[in-house]
Amino acid sequence: MLKRCTLLAAAASLLFSAVSHAQYKDEYTVSTVLPSAFPWGQAADKWVELVKERSDGRINMKIYSNSQLVSGDQTKEFSAMRSGLIDMAVGSTINWSPQVPELNLFSLPFLMPDYAAIDAITQGEAGEAVFAAIKKRGVTPLAWGENGFRELSNSKQTIDEPADLDGLKIRVVGSPLFQDTFTALGANPTQMSWADAKPALTTGAVDGQENPLSVFDVARIDQVGQKYLTRWHYMADPLVFAISNRVWDQFNPEDQALLKQAAIDAGQWEIEKSRSEIEDTLAAIKDRGVEVTELTDEQRAAFKEATQSVYDQWAPRIGEDLVKQAQDAVANR
C-alpha cells in the first residue's frame, strides 16, 4: 500500500512538473537601460547566469539593453512590464517613478549622504514599503541593485555653489522631481532619455548632466565636452530586479524562490563590485583631464538648503510617512 501511494505521489508530481513546465516560456525578456559594459548591465547578466545555472537550464532569460523593448524610452519600462510586454527588468527607481510615485523617495536631494544611508533605507521597513508599492502596481520586486551616487558634470565651469548652476541647461531623466530640484538651484533642466542625452551633450543643446561615475566613465562623457565634474552625492538610484506579476504567478513556488534568491545574490554582487571600483573609476576620469570638484560639508549644506523646497513639494506625493520612515532609518544608521 505504502509503495503504491509513493508511486502514485511520484507519478502525480511528475505530471505536475510536466504541466507546470509546459507553461513556462522558452525565453523570458529582461529589459535594462545600460548594457554589459556598465555595472547595471552586469547585474542583469549575473541574474540571468545564476538562474540558468540553478535551474539546470530550465529557465532562460534574454537581456534587451538600451531600453530597446520600449523604443529607447526608459520611462515606459515599468508600464511595459505591468502590461506583460516585458517579462522582467533590472530598472532604476528614477525610470519607474512616473508610475510608482513612492520611488521618488530616492530622488529627494541629499536624503542619503553615504552608502550606509542607502542600505538603511533599502534593507529596512522603508524598503519593504517601497517594494509593496511596486507590487501593488502590477510588478513583483525581488531584490535591490545600485546604479550609484549621481554626480554633476558640465561643459562650462567649476560648480561648487548653487549660484554656479545659474541658467545652465541640464539634462535630467524620469520624474518631474528633477525639474523641481534643478529649477530650485536656478538651472534650466530638460527632460530626455538616455538615448538622447549624449547627442544633446555633443551638440551643446545642453550644458550638463548628472549620472554615477561609472556611467560617466564607461560612456566616455568626457569626450562630449563635459570637463567639470562635481561630486555632490545629491542622490543615488538603486536598481530593482523585478518581474511582471502575470509572469511571476506562472512560476511554481520553488522557481519563484530560485528567481528571487538569484536576484538577491546578483544584486549584492553588483553593489559590492561597483562600490569597490569607485576610486579607480574616479582616478581614470581625472586621468583624462576632467576637473573633479569635491564639496566640503559646508558647500554641500548650501546645496541641501537650496533644494529644501523639493521636500515640501514631493513628500505628500511620495507619502509623508514613507519619507519620515526613510529619514529615521538614515538618522539611525
Ligand code: X2X
Ligand atoms: O538615463 C540615465 O541617466 C540613466 C542611464 O542613469 C538611467 O537610466 C537613470
